[in-house]
Amino acid sequence: MASSDPNPPLSPPPLRRRGARMRSAVLAATVRVLTEHGLAGTTVGAVARAAGVHETSVYRGWGTRENLILEALAEQVDTAMPVPDTGHVRDDLVAYFVTLARLLATTQGEALLRLSAERDDTLPDRRLSYWAERLERGAVMVRRGVERGELAPDTDPGLVIEAISGALFTRALISGAPLDEDLAARLVTLVLGGACPPPSGRS
Amino acid sequence: MASSDPNPPLSPPPLRRRGARMRSAVLAATVRVLTEHGLAGTTVGAVARAAGVHETSVYRGWGTRENLILEALAEQVDTAMPVPDTGHVRDDLVAYFVTLARLLATTQGEALLRLSAERDDTLPDRRLSYWAERLERGAVMVRRGVERGELAPDTDPGLVIEAISGALFTRALISGAPLDEDLAARLVTLVLGGACPPPSGRS
Numbered sequence: 234m235a236s237s238d239p240n241p242p243l244s245p246p247p248l249r250r251r252g253a254r255m256r257s258a259v260l261a262a263t264v265r266v267l268t269e270h271g272l273a274g275t276t277v278g279a280v281a282r283a284a285g286v287h288e289t290s291v292y293r294g295w296g297t298r299e300n301l302i303l304e305a306l307a308e309q310v311d312t313a314m315p316v317p318d319t320g321h322v323r324d325d326l327v328a329y330f331v332t333l334a335r336l337l338a339t340t341q342g343e344a345l346l347r348l349s350a351e352r353d354d355t356l357p358d359r360r361l362s363y364w365a366e367r368l369e370r371g372a373v374m375v376r377r378g379v380e381r382g383e384l385a386p387d388t389d390p391g392l393v394i395e396a397i398s399g400a401l402f403t404r405a406l407i408s409g410a411p412l413d414e415d416l417a418a419r420l421v422t423l424v425l426g427g428a429c430p431p432p433s434g435r436s
Numbered sequence: 437m438a439s440s441d442p443n444p445p446l447s448p449p450p451l452r453r454r455g456a457r458m459r460s461a462v463l464a465a466t467v468r469v470l471t472e473h474g475l476a477g478t479t480v481g482a483v484a485r486a487a488g489v490h491e492t493s494v495y496r497g498w499g500t501r502e503n504l505i506l507e508a509l510a511e512q513v514d515t516a517m518p519v520p521d522t523g524h525v526r527d528d529l530v531a532y533f534v535t536l537a538r539l540l541a542t543t544q545g546e547a548l549l550r551l552s553a554e555r556d557d558t559l560p561d562r563r564l565s566y567w568a569e570r571l572e573r574g575a576v577m578v579r580r581g582v583e584r585g586e587l588a589p590d591t592d593p594g595l596v597i598e599a600i601s602g603a604l605f606t607r608a609l610i611s612g613a614p615l616d617e618d619l620a621a622r623l624v625t626l627v628l629g630g631a632c633p634p635p636s637g638r639s
Binding site for chain 2: 396409427
């Protein structure tokens, strides 16, 4: 609503700013509740209490509990997983996927996988675009490797990311096999170098 | 218990035979109920009714609903996914993983993944050994490729299987991306050949 303040605003108007502040507070509270109480304990009510806002504000902003948690985790995971740019595709991928393997062992990482595996109401669409964006973030490293001539020109960047991350996700969520410290590096070596023997003396 | 029948038994004694017959009937009923009613509808009660046995017999034989479903699906999936042996590692892997990709799109395949992702009481241990056995089944194809000299001697057979299957599992359970008809073949090509460019004229 227009205020009677005669000065032109130099910063966003109070309501807008309050909206942005509420958004950050709710997302931060979501991650906090998730870390302390796990996925099952992360209800809209618990998050609203932790953020000091009304439940209705949370529903108005995010619609469902699932959308709220997915958005909170998306922000957190992207911050925790910057895309490296060392100039070498192998180093970039190893650094990135070692971080992912560690993240998958945390409450937030596990919650992200579990939430994505749950299937209900409004979630499927958000989930699909969420993972498409994450795949694209990873593919950037592969694409740079192709441009530098480190990888074959017909490399499918998304497929490289899926082969490496899929094995990590599967251990974390499905098979329960341990996420060994060297697993990410071994996967990167396999997917970049392949299992076929070198035709001549390729190391 | 010893019977008073004077003839030596030519087939397993009645009680044993009845046990084996009950086991098959219950496992078949489990798959049937799962296909018709999905994972949530597959209760011990529903399976017992479909198999015409008492619920207590099911609990006595399998302990939990999760163990029952995992065993039923294990038998079904192994039957649906014979391990090919064409003499060529690439052909074996493509055939095997095309079948897996198709299976993951069925009610049973999805139930198997979902059940493995659920974590409770007695399940984790069974799940770990279940997936370790499945991984070993697949690794046999890779090991034969190494023995024939098609793959490098230091190839990690399990890792090859995890890189290919992990991408398929992730699409089916986590990202929701489609399991395209050619996805399995593209993954096999990537993991066997690698993304690095051929040093000379390797095609």
